[in-house]
Amino acid sequence: MKKGHGLKRALPWIERSELEDLPTGALLARLKRLRWCEESHDRSDMSDEEVASAAGMILFKEDDAWRSAYADVKEILAGREHRENKP
Numbered sequence: 001m002k003k004g005h006g007l008k009r010a011l012p013w014i015e016r017s018e019l020e021d022l023p024t025g026a027l028l029a030r031l032k033r034l035r036w037c038e039e040s041h042d043r044s045d046m047s048d049e050e051v052a053s054a055a056g057m058i059l060f061k062e063d064d065a066w067r068s069a070y071a072d073v074k075e076i077l078a079g080r081e082h083r084e085n086k087p
Helices: 016-021 024-035 048-053 064-078
Strands: none
Touching: 016 064, 024 064
């Protein structure tokens, strides 16, 4: 999966109840995409018009929506069964 740039990094908001129904692989992919979001609007090369066109989407890590989405995914993954890595 390519990172993309600008608006291609925008993620839709997904309710926690919907996240809980997703398979682990999809949650890991979402976590990866969340990590690719830009740090802040100040550091971005996107114009104000581009940012405004992505209203309701997650664009920047500085936003509360990003923090909430990231925490939700991490919390759900922590509760999933996983295998230990054995050398």
